[in-house]
Amino acid sequence: MARNSKRGRPVSPLDERHYQAIALLADGRMNYSDIADSVGVTRRTLQRWRQRKDFDRELRKVNAKLVNEWRRTSRERMRLRTAQDMTWYFNAIGTL
Structure with missing residues (x-):
């Protein structure tokens, strides 16, 4: 078990509350x-x-x-397969 460098006390392993907090922090919607x-x-x-x-x-x-x-799904959504897809894309970004 690792020790806390400031106090020399053992640091307990991460428990369910830690993982809940990690998930909420990663989500980014709550303070x-x-x-x-x-x-x-x-x-x-x-x-x-x-x-x-x-x-x-x-x-x-x-x-x-x-x-x-997010990157994987974004690439899938942005894959332009047909001329219609390309027309839609260029209209969406305002270049056509």
Whole structure:
């Protein structure tokens, strides 16, 4: 088990509340106070969690997964297969 460098106390592994907070942070629709309330912790506790390396690592993984999913679906939506698709696209961006 890793130790907290400031106090020398063992750091507990991430539990279900941590993963709920990570999902809500990655979603980006709620502020810290709302996320803390929905998870059942104080805002300060949520801020301390953000400073943990393991929490930050998991949050970056979730964010990367969301970005990759968005890129993949965006490429699929923007694939121009026919002349009609191209006409629609150029009309949509205002070049035709």
